[in-house]
Amino acid sequence: MKDDTQAPDTLLLANVSRRHFLKGLAASSAVVLAARWDLVQAESDKNKAYGADAMPHGWVDNPNVFIALSDTGEVTITHHRGEMGQGIRTSLVMVIADEMGADWKKVRVEQAIGHEEKYGNQNTDGSRSMRHWFDPLRRAGAAMRMMLEQAAAQQWQVPVAECQTDVHRVVHQPTQRSLSFGELASTATQLPVPDRQTLTTKKPEQWRYMMRQPKEFKSTQKEQPLAVDGWDIVQGKALFAADVFYDDMLYAVIARPPSYGSSVGSIDDKAALQIPGVVKVIAMPTPRQPSGFEPLGGVAVLAENTWAAIKGRKALKIEWDNSSAGDNASYDSKAYRTTLEQRADTRGKVVHKVGDFAEAQKNAAQEHKANYYAAHMAQAPMEPMAAVVKIDGDRAEVWTSIQNPQAARDGVAKRLGLKPLNVTVRCGLMGGGFGRKAKPDYVYEAADLSKAMNGRPVRVQWTREDDLQHSYFHAVALEHMEATLDKQGDVSGWLHRSLAPTITATFAPDPEHQSAPEMAQGIRNMPFQFPSIQLETGEAEAHVRIGWFRSVYNIPHAFAIQSFMAELADKAGKDHKQFLLEQLGAARQLNPDPKNPVWNYGEDLKRYPIDIERCRDVIEKATEEAGWGKDMPANRGLGLAFHNSFVSYCAVVADVEVTPSGSVIIHRLDMAFDCGPQINPDRVQAQIEGAGVMGTGIALMTEITASEGKIEQDNFHRYLVPRINESPKTIHVHQVNNRLDLPPGGVGEPGIPPVAPAICNAIFAATGKRIRTLPIGNQLAS
Amino acid sequence: MLTVTVNGQTQSLDVPSDTPILWVLRDTLRLTGTRFGCGMALCGACTVHLDGQPIRSCMTPISQAVGKSINTIESMENDPVGQVVQQAWMDEAVAQCGYCQSGQIMSTVALLKNNQQPSDDDIDGFMSGNICRCGTYPRIRKAIHRAAKQAANAPKSTANQTTSDLQALFYEVTA
Numbered sequence: 013m014k015d016d017t018q019a020p021d022t023l024l025l026a027n028v029s030r031r032h033f034l035k036g037l038a039a040s041s042a043v044v045l046a047a048r049w050d051l052v053q054a055e056s057d058k059n060k061a062y063g064a065d066a067m068p069h070g071w072v073d074n075p076n077v078f079i080a081l082s083d084t085g086e087v088t089i090t091h092h093r094g095e096m097g098q099g100i101r102t103s104l105v106m107v108i109a110d111e112m113g114a115d116w117k118k119v120r121v122e123q124a125i126g127h128e129e130k131y132g133n134q135n136t137d138g139s140r141s142m143r144h145w146f147d148p149l150r151r152a153g154a155a156m157r158m159m160l161e162q163a164a165a166q167q168w169q170v171p172v173a174e175c176q177t178d179v180h181r182v183v184h185q186p187t188q189r190s191l192s193f194g195e196l197a198s199t200a201t202q203l204p205v206p207d208r209q210t211l212t213t214k215k216p217e218q219w220r221y222m223m224r225q226p227k228e229f230k231s232t233q234k235e236q237p238l239a240v241d242g243w244d245i246v247q248g249k250a251l252f253a254a255d256v257f258y259d260d261m262l263y264a265v266i267a268r269p270p271s272y273g274s275s276v277g278s279i280d281d282k283a284a285l286q287i288p289g290v291v292k293v294i295a296m297p298t299p300r301q302p303s304g305f306e307p308l309g310g311v312a313v314l315a316e317n318t319w320a321a322i323k324g325r326k327a328l329k330i331e332w333d334n335s336s337a338g339d340n341a342s343y344d345s346k347a348y349r350t351t352l353e354q355r356a357d358t359r360g361k362v363v364h365k366v367g368d369f370a371e372a373q374k375n376a377a378q379e380h381k382a383n384y385y386a387a388h389m390a391q392a393p394m395e396p397m398a399a400v401v402k403i404d405g406d407r408a409e410v411w412t413s414i415q416n417p418q419a420a421r422d423g424v425a426k427r428l429g430l431k432p433l434n435v436t437v438r439c440g441l442m443g444g445g446f447g448r449k450a451k452p453d454y455v456y457e458a459a460d461l462s463k464a465m466n467g468r469p470v471r472v473q474w475t476r477e478d479d480l481q482h483s484y485f486h487a488v489a490l491e492h493m494e495a496t497l498d499k500q501g502d503v504s505g506w507l508h509r510s511l512a513p514t515i516t517a518t519f520a521p522d523p524e525h526q527s528a529p530e531m532a533q534g535i536r537n538m539p540f541q542f543p544s545i546q547l548e549t550g551e552a553e554a555h556v557r558i559g560w561f562r563s564v565y566n567i568p569h570a571f572a573i574q575s576f577m578a579e580l581a582d583k584a585g586k587d588h589k590q591f592l593l594e595q596l597g598a599a600r601q602l603n604p605d606p607k608n609p610v611w612n613y614g615e616d617l618k619r620y621p622i623d624i625e626r627c628r629d630v631i632e633k634a635t636e637e638a639g640w641g642k643d644m645p646a647n648r649g650l651g652l653a654f655h656n657s658f659v660s661y662c663a664v665v666a667d668v669e670v671t672p673s674g675s676v677i678i679h680r681l682d683m684a685f686d687c688g689p690q691i692n693p694d695r696v697q698a699q700i701e702g703a704g705v706m707g708t709g710i711a712l713m714t715e716i717t718a719s720e721g722k723i724e725q726d727n728f729h730r731y732l733v734p735r736i737n738e739s740p741k742t743i744h745v746h747q748v749n750n751r752l753d754l755p756p757g758g759v760g761e762p763g764i765p766p767v768a769p770a771i772c773n774a775i776f777a778a779t780g781k782r783i784r785t786l787p788i789g790n791q792l793a794s
Numbered sequence: 795m796l797t798v799t800v801n802g803q804t805q806s807l808d809v810p811s812d813t814p815i816l817w818v819l820r821d822t823l824r825l826t827g828t829r830f831g832c833g834m835a836l837c838g839a840c841t842v843h844l845d846g847q848p849i850r851s852c853m854t855p856i857s858q859a860v861g862k863s864i865n866t867i868e869s870m871e872n873d874p875v876g877q878v879v880q881q882a883w884m885d886e887a888v889a890q891c892g893y894c895q896s897g898q899i900m901s902t903v904a905l906l907k908n909n910q911q912p913s914d915d916d917i918d919g920f921m922s923g924n925i926c927r928c929g930t931y932p933r934i935r936k937a938i939h940r941a942a943k944q945a946a947n948a949p950k951s952t953a954n955q956t957t958s959d960l961q962a963l964f965y966e967v968t969a
Binding site: 095096097098099226238239241242243244245246247248249250251252254255257263288317318319322392393394395396441442443444445446473475476477694698699701702703704705706727728729733734735736737738739740741742743 | 813814820821822826828829832837839868870871883884889891893894899918919923924925926929931932934935
């Protein structure tokens with residue numbers, strides 16, 4: 013029995029996790045010294061226009077919020093973002109540790125509770141963590157370093173300028189005396205935080221951990237900043253949402269309505285209640301539509317263990333009432349595709365127009381048009397959703413894994429009628445998120461069930477069937493493309509009509525058109541400046557909950573644009589790479605429509621312009637590394653695609669073989685990636701490798717379909733995701749523009765969008781067959 | 795009462811005999827390193843060893859383990875091959891979210907105990923039952939090759955070696 017998996021049986025907000033940390037220390041006499049964090053409020057609310065400033069609760073750079081020192085020399089750094097595999101729990105801690113001069117071996121990491129008033133924004137999505145937190149956390153680390161130096165100066169009665177931090181100690185330069193961080197802890201933590209304007213951050217050449225590849229640590233292996241959770245993961249000790257047990261906890265699984273909006277008609281729970289271990293069956297209320305983050309309703313089976321709950325649910329007899337679901341109850345994704353294809357023939361809402369497309373058509377040397385279709389998908393993180401809620405009087409405690417702990421906290425507080433600060437949301441590691449765990453519906457289910465059980469702790473466990481059938485699905489999309497070429501083979505006119513249900517429909521009355529930020533995921537912000545451009549959204553209503561999926565609308569948009577550009581290159585009789593470079597034009601920075609600024613992932617276009625040179629750089633790098641233009645064996649080809657998203661740039665060359673039976677073998681991906689400075693380059697590489705694999709799945713097999721209002725995939729035999737034998741044989745990631753004079757870009761998502769079109773363009777090169785439907789499935793079967 | 799051996803300890807269990815091993819490990823014994831991913835033996839996150847053979851614990855009832863020995867990820871730090879594999883996973887920085895990695899490691903240990911020098915095809919064949927949604931497969935492949943090499947460099951009698959012997963060996967190889 014592992015005592016350390018027992019959640020602390022306290023609902024006290026303050027310092028609980030810190031005491032938990034101390035429990036694990038060998039030297040139990042350690043005193044953790046932390047100054048009051050609320051004495052110095054961050055000035056993050058002053059300019060709410062862009063970036064971290066514009067996020068709810070902004071940013072915080074007060075060292076006392078993130079760093080605690082102990083007299084034994086341990087440094088405890090609180091990590092406040094969500095860890096879902098992107099490695100941010102290592103990378104951000106590394107930023108603080110490096111700036112303050114801490115020795116990685118003496119750093120302990122605590123995971124923050126959901127508390128944005130204290131920590132600043134914690135909603136971990138949009139590939140924002142390093143982009144928004146590199147600067148504030150550098151300052152936090154620098155401020156703590158200066159406080160330690162000040163403390164040493166006071167102790168020695170010398171000028172602070174003579175005191176410098178090296179590794180975990182401050183050295184008096186003239187005498188070479190030194191005091192360790194532990195010795196300085198009690199004084200340093202009592203000092204005022206230096207003004208932001210007086211902070212001096214380290215020069216990059218003084219960094220010991222940031223922007224270094226693991227191989228650089230080989231000669232001094234001890235210094236390697238190993239992944240914070242690495243050993244816990246490989247030894248099975250890492251704690252995810254379902255790994256914490258509360259005394260007297262009940263285990264719940266829920267039978268949810270088959271169609272979005274349908275409700276419980278009648279329940280026969282006699283057989284379920286006979287299953288040994290089943291304690292109670294509870295009908296959940298059906299939410300109003302659109303349901304947002306509200307649970308879907310259904311029938312919950314509460315039991316003394318997970319298996320009894322699963323068996324109990326199987327034994328339920330439920331008649332569902334589909335009348336509340338409207339036409340969602342007849343949703344058929346095949347028929348819906350036909351509908352979208354028909355609508356794509358007529359003009360949609362014009363969201364952006366340059367020149368006159370009709371005029372371009374009149375003067376065209378060649379015209380071309382094509383429809384591209386990309387299917388629904390489910391995020392399917394390997395860890396199905398789980399959450400425990402326990403209510404005790406006017407307080408509640410949550411243990412879960414979630415991308416947005418603040419939304420969970422405030423939502424639980426609201427539905428239970430508690431003060432938000434009386435709800436403590438503790439976060440384990442997320443076993444993958446990919447956008448699914450940005451929605452706290454599963455936490456609310458646990459809150460409702462705990463309330464129904466008079467506050468008894470209840471863990472809601474989603475099964476894989478639940479996950480696949482009741483996801484917030486990636487939008488299905490139909491992209492209608494038209495273009496004209498002039499006599500030189502240059503694009504003279506471009507029409508992109510995009511039809512996809514909007515995520516807005518999950519939260520507000522369905523506008524049946526993509527929103528401006530959705531259209532700015534590849535379409536509105538495309539780097540091509542053709543003489544005539546017409547961008548439209550077509551009508552597309554939602555019939556399931558639509559939600560974020562890693563890189564979101566960039567997936568269908570990039571698939572269409574990057575495939576269509578390859579088709580146009582072919583029409584123009586030009587090499588695809590050369591054609592892309594010609595159509596991009598000379599290196600320059602774009603702000604496509606200054607009067608009506610395009611959404612730029614929340615970033616200022618002045619700081620993060622659409623940079624043609626960086627588009628060209630990634631194309632050049634990927635093609636060079638892949639040997640673009642070389643002779644390929646029969647049935648094998650190279651395909652290229654690039655895409656800018658999350659203010660980063662990625663180009664992919666895929667080396668693909670199509671076997672006589674129509675199987676696709678991906679021999680190699682060359683992925684050139686530019687996110688500006690790579691603070692933790694090995695994790696950047698890992699994210700891009702992972703995007704290569706997930707993108708391969710998007711290209712080849714990953715698809716959700718609906719029939720008669722029900723999702724047809726219920727587990728991994730029907731919902732196909734790439735396995736090791738189906739993945740690219742090798743993936744080579746190439747750094748581009750890894751430079752500190754650029755601001756940091758997103759990393760988690762931007763590797764995804766160019767992968768599928770690169771693979772499809774390679775299939776065209778190998779076979780002459782043009783793929784316009786994702787996933788490819790058996791389209792190539794002979 | 796059902797009697798099974800889990801990570802070398804005899805356990806007497808008062809659970810329905812149809813309970814999958816996974817839920818006995820997790821809910822009854824609180825050995826949470828074995829993960830729930832699909833419940834249908836499709837993803838491999840729940841892989842454990844039953845008398846040394848890799849099984850999907852989410853579909854295998856505890857009745858099939860009576861009188862037998864179950865080993866989970868929690869025991870791999872005491873297994874000579876398990877140690878080699880865990881170290882290789884660290885050296886290649888394989889894990890992203892980490893959720894599937896218990897199962898990946900349990901499958902790899904079983905692979906290497908049957909096949910000391912697996913080819914890429916062998917790896918594809920043996921490991922295709924373990925899904926990783928983060929896409930760590932390129933590093934899993936590298937880590938398996940690394941572990942195989944390490945194990946081959948180790949003296950023949952690794953089975954009787956102590957933990958510290960193996961660690962010493964490791965530091966020699968990696969230094």
